[in-house]
Amino acid sequence: MIALLLSGLAYAASDTDRYGDAIVRLTVTWQAWESGQPWTKTSPSSRTAQAVVVPGSRPGESWLLTTAASVEKATLVRARKHGEPEEKVARVVVVDREANLAVLSMDDAAFFEDLRPVKPLREPVSGGPVTLARWREAQLEVADGKVSRAATFDSGTGVLGYAGLRVATDLNNGGFSEPMFVGRRFAGLVTNVNSGEATVTPVDFVEDWLAEVRERPEPVAWVGDLGLSAQAIRSAELAAWLGLDSPRGLLVLSVAQGGSACGVLRRGDVLLGLGGVPLDGNGSVADPLYGLLSYEAELTRLRAGQKLEIEVLRDRQPLTLTLPLRPYFGDAWLVPTDRVSPPPYHMAGGLVFREYDESYGARNTELKLIKEALRSAQTPEQRRVIVVASVLADPYNLGYHGQGDLGVAAINGIPVDSMNEVAEAFQHPQGEFHVISLLPNARLLEIVLDAATFEEATRRIAESYGVDPVFRPEIPPPPIVCPE
Amino acid sequence: MFASVQRCLPFFGLLAGSLLLPAAGETAPPPKATSPAEGALPNRSFETSVVRLINTSQRADPATPWNLGRPKQGTGSGFVVEGGRILTNAHVVADSRNIVLLLHGDATPHDARIIAVGHDCDLALVEPVDSKLLAGIPPLTIGENPNLGDAVVTLGYPAGGRWLSSTRGVVSRIDYNPSAHSGASHLSVQTDAAINPGNSGGPVMGDGRVVGVAYQANGGLENTGYFLPPLILKHFLTDVADGRYDGFPQLDVLSAGLDNAAARRRVGLAEGETGVQIYFVHPATPAYGILKPGDVLLELGGEVVANDGTVAWGTQRLQASVVLDRYFVGDRVPVRVLRAGERLNLTVPVAVSVYPIRSYDVLPTYLVYAGLVFVPLDREAVSNSPPTALLYDYWFRQISHPDAPLPGRVMLLRRLDHEVNSNLSIPPSSIIERVNGKEVTDLTSLAAALSLNADRWHVFESAYGGQIGVLDRAAADAAHVPILEQYAVPKDRRL
CATH class of the missing domain: 2.30.42.10 (PDZ domain)
Incomplete structure (x- = not known):
């Protein structure tokens, strides 16, 4: 036992020299919103993660770089460096869920005095040996690894995929921003570890992102996206039918409102290339660093805000179009991706209204059916789907107890697509009643409530069930306009 | 909430029963020298009216609908009713190729045939081919609907056993349950008398009269068997009296x-x-x-x-x-x-429901073209955890279109992989909305859209997501027969 401990110490000592002064350990207290009761949060929990020291935006300033997943839903982030018992409070400067990266600052600038920034690797990571490192208790743990392949993977926190590396390693239970090194050079951050394979966001991606964030240290959406639903052109027959000489490119099926391609591409177009780089029959492009990448992953290597030239076949005629590359914009979808901000809701007469989003919709088949019914894209009139998530049972709403997960078409005859509109619609009862018209389902056509006792019942139910406040407004997403 | 549409929806309620599927063919060796001699049977009790049915069935494989399926043998029960006929469950004699009937205490198998089947209520009438066989066997009388707490006795041939079995219990609940066989709901009675596979079709007796036909059980609960009460039995017998089964009405x-x-x-x-x-x-x-x-x-x-x-x-x-x-x-x-x-x-x-029940006794329809297997989007297609889009389309799309019945749908069930089709980008279990620009509502319109196309390409458009698949018509035509041969598909269609 003692021998083991000693050898462990000896092992750690030399690695501490090499990496220890650039890595700190984060303790993150986090809490999620209850999806069924959006006025409350789940029981607080905590996670540990790693961060590396990087230069900040001002001369002499330092930041801690970590993954967005590490600080997701954080209520408090504390950083602790090797050899110090005390944890110091860290502040999130920027989180980018699509890039799965975040930088933090320390209230106490002296925290960085005996730390030094990591030195990024200047050349792309090739297939050689790498080292993964993290603090465990007071010891630095290092694990060997070997880059096994380049791959496209999900951001983990966002929706898009981007290019990164897979690393075969014996690191266990990782995935919380453990830094990867080649020699002594910083080569990436681990976002996931599964069965001896780590997924690593490579340093070139990280450095590009950091450069952007240093220039503009504010919330960014940085990863570009076209906002397309498209079909690969894999077969010679489909290619020939479209007027192509060989299977290549992507057949555009639909274009998201608010996405980069909105107003530029349309259904039936064939996307043949990005900035002169041709797409193959799987919709992939040859990246000089990573080999074949899906076109979405390749776009993540471009920056939102850049102009992108695309090569298109429309009505059998080749065209070159230019579009401003916009970031992936989850709000552009009728059913938006999971939100991290407090979910808007309204409790009215015991009915709990909330927005339909991806994670809420995954709860059951009936909710998934609502999505099938609403396949159409977002329109300026309908930007969101509102659902009655549940009914807080009270004599007032007898007859609707146990109902929930019902899509809302209109309230008192007024179509609603935001929480503010829900609240507003309850100001206009239909005679003696509030009438909530529902989207097609096999249980109810509408919910009818008494208007005269509505306010009183809402107050009583709110008090009884501890719903406070009864309304969390929604900041409506920016108007979605596609240029013609 | 009484709509029939509702209770048909597979995801809005636990299916109360699991079928008492006929037990597998008997395996126990026959007991030696214990069979009572002819004439030594008890001559008055209703046991003599309870028969054992052995059905050899064949059900086409839904994944390869041209394949008629592996013959399966199962046993169930039945009992003699007025007119020299035997009442049993539809599922006991479903998809039948051959039926054998054994009388109580008689070791000789007799050929039997189906007179009428009601799959929605899970009842059937069979008769022996030898019309004199049941002479002398007293028919059981169907009594009145039982009440909660009434004592009942079941009779049948559960668990593949050759000899009659009887269990005892009470009416534990009167309910309205979907049939595991058809999905249709009817008046149904729950009992704590043991009801096991092979009991299916056997009588449930109360005061010497039939108060039900055992038909399903809930494997997840203890002592929970179900039988169909006299209201349903008499309805079925009255319905088939004219030689034709019309079924139970629904409002939809x-x-x-x-x-x-x-x-x-x-x-x-x-x-x-x-x-x-x-x-x-x-x-x-x-x-x-x-x-x-x-x-x-x-x-x-x-x-x-x-x-x-x-x-x-x-x-x-x-x-x-x-x-x-x-x-x-x-x-x-x-x-x-x-x-x-x-x-x-x-x-x-009133008429039968416009939502068909699961189908039995008929061979599934399909169309294979160049290795693409098409089937109608029907109850069968949505009964086995299908993609949500199929569920939505089958059960909900009509609700959004209340003013006219929507035409049927065809789906691409699967692909018999071949170089001519292997790059087709439409995944299996996709609804095919248009073929060569024509709307496709059933296999016949699909066949027409394919055969009338003189263009160089066949173009398939799927619903929901709208992926497009293209085949070279000449190459597809040339590959059509070789694919059928390679995958042992005897005929390219059953429409």
């Missing part, structure tokens, strides 16, 4: 309860008056145009409908649609509705 409307006082006031119900609000009437039903969305259904078949959609049933309450078990297809059911402040007495002609 959706309605919502009116437990909420404000909701009742809004629809104009008077104090003490009750009902449910109809909000969808399937446009393919005879009720369409007679019942209207917005109507409040006050009475169905003379029974007052409560705000929760139930009617009084003996001393208890059941879903209102149980009333329809008293009616026959073509009957006009009296209803009383509240419409725009007026109380109207109407009669509604």
Whole structure:
């Protein structure tokens, strides 16, 4: 036992020299919103993660770089460096869920005095040996690894995929921003570890992102996206039918409102290339660093805000179009991706209204059916789907107890697509009643409530069930306009 | 809430029963020298009227619908009723190729054949080919619907056993349950008397009369067997008396309860008056145009409908649609509705549900072209955890289109991989909306869209997501027969 401990110490000592002064350990207290009761949060929990020291935006300033997943839903982030018992409070400067990266600052600038920034690797990571490192208790743990392949993977926190590396390693239970090194050079951050394979966001991606964030240290959406639903052109027959000489490119099926391609591409177009780089029959492009990448992953290597030239076949005629590359914009979808901000809701007469989003919709088949019914894209009139998530049972709403997960078409005859509109619609009862018209389902056509006792019942139910406040407004997403 | 559409929906309620599928063929060696000699049988008790049925069935594999399936042998029970016939469950004799009948205490197998089958209610009539076989066997008399707590005795041949078995219990609940065989709901009685596979089709006796036919059990619960009560048995026997089975009628409307006082006031119900609000009437039903969305259904078949959609049933309450078990297809059911402040007495002609039950005894239809296997989007297609889009399309799309029946749908079931089709980008279990620019509503219109196409390409467009698949027509035509041969598909279609 003692021998083991000693050898462990000896092992750690030399690695501490090499990496220890650039890595700190984060303790993150986090809490999620209850999806069924959006006025409350789940029981607080905590996670540990790693961060590396990087230069900040001002001369002499330092930041801690970590993954967005590490600080997701954080209520408090504390950083602790090797050899110090005390944890110091860290502040999130920027989180980018699509890039799965975040930088933090320390209230106490002296925290960085005996730390030094990591030195990024200047050349792309090739297939050689790498080292993964993290603090465990007071010891630095290092694990060997070997880059096994380049791959496209999900951001983990966002929706898009981007290019990164897979690393075969014996690191266990990782995935919380453990830094990867080649020699002594910083080569990436681990976002996931599964069965001896780590997924690593490579340093070139990280450095590009950091450069952007240093220039503009504010919330960014940085990863570009076209906002397309498209079909690969894999077969010679489909290619020939479209007027192509060989299977290549992507057949555009639909274009998201608010996405980069909105107003530029349309259904039936064939996307043949990005900035002169041709797409193959799987919709992939040859990246000089990573080999074949899906076109979405390749776009993540471009920056939102850049102009992108695309090569298109429309009505059998080749065209070159230019579009401003916009970031992936989850709000552009009728059913938006999971939100991290407090979910808007309204409790009215015991009915709990909330927005339909991806994670809420995954709860059951009936909710998934609502999505099938609403396949159409977002329109300026309908930007969101509102659902009655549940009914807080009270004599007032007898007859609707146990109902929930019902899509809302209109309230008192007024179509609603935001929480503010829900609240507003309850100001206009239909005679003696509030009438909530529902989207097609096999249980109810509408919910009818008494208007005269509505306010009183809402107050009583709110008090009884501890719903406070009864309304969390929604900041409506920016108007979605596609240029013609 | 009594709509038949509702209870058909597979995801809105636990299917109460699992089928008492006939037990596998008998495996136990015959006991030695214990068979009673002919003539030594007890000559009065109703045991002699209970028979064992051995059915060799064949059910086509849904994944390869041209494959008629592996023959399976199972046993069930049945009993002699008036007219020299044997009443049993439909599922005992479903998809039959051969039926053998064994009398109580008789070791000789006799050929039997089906007279009538009602798959929706899970009942069937069979008879021995030898018309004199049942002479001298007293038919059992069908009694009245039993009451909660009544003592019952089951008789049958459970678990593949060759000899009659009897169990005892009480009526533990009177209910309205979907049949595991068909998905259709009917009046159903629960008992704690042990009901096991092989009991299916056997009589449940009370006071010397038949009070039910054992048909399913709930494997997840203890002592929970179900039998079909006399209302259903007599309905079936009356229905088939003319030699044809018409089935049980349904309304195919959706309605919502009116437990909420404000909701009742809004629809104009008077104090003490009750009902449910109809909000969808399937446009393919005879009720369409007679019942209207917005109507409040006050009475169905003379029974007052409560705000929760139930009617009084003996001393208890059941879903209102149980009333329809008293009616026959073509009957006009009296209803009383509240419409725009007026109380109207109407009669509604009723028919079988427009949502077909799972199909038996018929071979599945399909069309194979160049290795693409197409089938209709039917109850079978959505019964086995299908993609959500298929569920939506089958059960919900019509609700969004209340004014005209939507045409049928065809789906690409799978692909028999071949170089001519292997790059087709439409995944299996996709609804095919258009072929060569023509809307496809059934296999016949699909076949026409393919055969009438003179273009160089066949173009397939899927619904939901709208992926497009293209085949080279000449190459597909050339590969068509070789693919059938390679995958041992005897015929390219059964329409």
